[in-house]
Amino acid sequence: MIDTATALARLDADGYVVLPDAVDADLVARIRGEVDPYLASAPFGRNDFEGFRTQRLYALFAKAPSTAALVAHPAVLALVDHHLAQPCLLSANIAINVHPGETAQDLHPDDGYCGVPRPRQPYGLSAIWAIDDFTATNGATEVVPGSHRFGNDATPAADDPRIRSIEMRAGSVLVFLGTTYHRGGANRSDRTRLAITPQYCAPWMRQIENMSLAIPNAVAAAMPERVQELLGYSIMSPFIGYVDGMHPRRLLEHE
Numbered sequence: 001m002i003d004t005a006t007a008l009a010r011l012d013a014d015g016y017v018v019l020p021d022a023v024d025a026d027l028v029a030r031i032r033g034e035v036d037p038y039l040a041s042a043p044f045g046r047n048d049f050e051g052f053r054t055q056r057l058y059a060l061f062a063k064a065p066s067t068a069a070l071v072a073h074p075a076v077l078a079l080v081d082h083h084l085a086q087p088c089l090l091s092a093n094i095a096i097n098v099h100p101g102e103t104a105q106d107l108h109p110d111d112g113y114c115g116v117p118r119p120r121q122p123y124g125l126s127a128i129w130a131i132d133d134f135t136a137t138n139g140a141t142e143v144v145p146g147s148h149r150f151g152n153d154a155t156p157a158a159d160d161p162r163i164r165s166i167e168m169r170a171g172s173v174l175v176f177l178g179t180t181y182h183r184g185g186a187n188r189s190d191r192t193r194l195a196i197t198p199q200y201c202a203p204w205m206r207q208i209e210n211m212s213l214a215i216p217n218a219v220a221a222a223m224p225e226r227v228q229e230l231l232g233y234s235i236m237s238p239f240i241g242y243v244d245g246m247h248p249r250r251l252l253e254h255e
């Protein structure tokens, strides 16, 4: 396992880092077992970004509670906590199953929706966990190294020669800054490519998934305290996130 200082140095230099074999095969199998029944009937995406040959499962804790171990993985949270104001939030937690024939996504940064001009500090970080091995042909995520420093006038082209395919074994995780340009790759293989992608954001930003409405209180109540905080059962000082003047965690007390 790469230590936190080395991982932070790589994030700073390249805008991304891979933590190989960060979870074991048992957890990978458990997560696959939880998502497979949903994937059996999940539709393909509704637009080119979601992917016309890609299935996505949203509100994932309600379907695959074992993904909490990925979302709150200490090695990932060490990187997230270093970069984001606290208590940061879980912006999204999505299963992405890329089918054969899928084309590459548009290159994009994940925190671009904040609208703050670049170059700038990241207001989000993303993790992409390989549940299948990621290969250059099966739709492995692609990144543009160093693109976290690009200004508004330097959006990389779809065929930028710097694009790098992130090949990694199942159980490994790619972590990148919200400012880093990346995309899901084309799947030219004959197998699907499954990933789980938690995305984290600053505590003052709106979450991409409306977590407190998407995840039932009873499901949130069963999650570790750090996951509850990430979902939004937390207060940013001095009082951002109150519910009726009280800490939102009180909503979980009687579940």
Ligand SMILES: O=C(O)CCC(=O)C(=O)O
Pocket (backbone or CB within 6 Å): 049, 096, 105, 110, 128, 139, 140, 141, 142, 182, 183, 184, 185, 195
């Ligand atoms: O599936 C992937 O590898 C990346 C997906 C992605 O970047 C996104 O949907 O925002």
